[in-house]
Amino acid sequence: MPRTVWLLVGARAINRLGAFSLPFLTVLISTEFGASATTAGVLSAAFGLATIPSRLAGGRLAVRLGRRRTMVLGLTGCALAQLGIAAAGSLAAVALFAVLLGLAFELYEPPSQGMIADAVGPADRVRAYGLLNTALAIGGTGAGLIAAGLGRWDLRWLFVVDALTCLVCALVLQLVLPADHLRPKAPTTGPAGAGGQGGAASPWRDRALCAMFGAGTIFALVTMQIMIALPLSLDRRGLEPADAGLLFTTSAVTVVAAQPALRLRRLAELPDSAALALGYVLMAAGLAGYAVAHTLPAFTAATVLWSLGDVLLLGRALSVVAELAPPGATDRYLAAYGISWGIATVLAPVTSTQALEHAGVAVLWAATAGLCLALAAAQLLVVDTLIGRTRRSRAPGTDRSPEATGQVSRT
Incomplete structure (x- = not known):
């Protein structure tokens, strides 16, 4: 695999290692703010809805801003939103930052997947995306262990540590990936x-x-x-x-x-x-x-x-x-x-x-x-x-x- 693929796989593993906070969002809403299960479910659904325009925006921004900038922007946005959830003093604040987290959450995916597609030939894409899936699996295994430890201490710290891994991943990508070279805008006509x-x-x-x-x-x-x-x-x-x-x-x-x-x-x-x-x-x-x-x-x-x-x-x-x-x-x-x-x-x-x-x-x-x-x-x-x-x-x-x-x- 080309170096770019390995860099993206490694960065994704780092990011996934900290991606243990979301399953505990409803728990935080219920335990810290006394909200009902229905309210917690609605706020989680609001996060899910916000990820839809986030994914579409990731594809557009990758073309207009560049792939590296879009990935760094998405990871930084996730970090800030999670720090906001950790520091929130009211249910309304948690709801606001949960939606903001959803809007930043999927910006990373289209440019990273597109970069992998361009870095390898069609014959190697299945293996390259398989490596990305492997990174998610390895990071997810470690994430569960970290969550088990931090969750017993204070649920808010889950969001703090998750934010830190996002920032580390953003820094790694900013330093090691090649600079963006914006491509010509795709034609709007044709097959x-x-x-x-x-x-x-x-x-x-x-x-x-x-x-x-x-x-x-x-x-x-x-x-x-x-x-x-x-x-x-x-x-x-x-x-x-x-x-x-x-x-x-x-x-x-x-x-x-x-x-x-x-x-x-x-x-x-x-x-x-x-x-x-x-x-x-x-x-x-x-x-x-x-x-x-x-x-x-x-x-x-x-x-x-x-x-x-x-x-x-x-x-x-x-x-x-x-x-x-x-x-x-x-x-x-x-x-x-x-x-x-x-x-x-x-x-x-x-x-x-x-x-x-x-x-x-x-x-x-x-x-x-x-x-x-x-x-x-x-x-x-x-x-x-x-x-x-x-x-x-x-x-x-x-x-x-x-x-x-x-x-x-x-x-």
């Missing part, structure tokens, strides 16, 4: 998707991207539901809810250990849609395991299964989106695709808790597994077709002009 509709300035007019976005939103919803519903499911099965931390650590270790498998010839040469479908099937198998599990070893085995699917999905999906983007539009395509996580952050607390309340553990996870199987089928039958059309429309020698397609008006 940009299946059927040649739209231009680089309008990723949403690319049918293949919209299909990937739809699948990505459901995948993100499944992932967020795991984060939220797994502790509650353990409790309902008579196990210790805190053991969810062990399961999340198991997932992180699996993601790290499975990275070399991405270099296996048979796996690396799988067509994109086949690899994505396989990932969804593995996730379905793991989540179906949750539906019938009643012991911690059974939950652990199921966690390993869906985590193997996660390894196949994250890097491959980002690689496909980066390939779909026309020249100069990589950041905006990745930004558009990435808002799926903001939508999932808002919806998952509602869908997971309501399903548990009205249907129970088995139905929740069986339905989620079925959703993953539906994603596998859709990937092979629908999404793959749209991706193929886009690739053919941009193949060298393909003329998409009105004259070539007979779409010229005659007088």
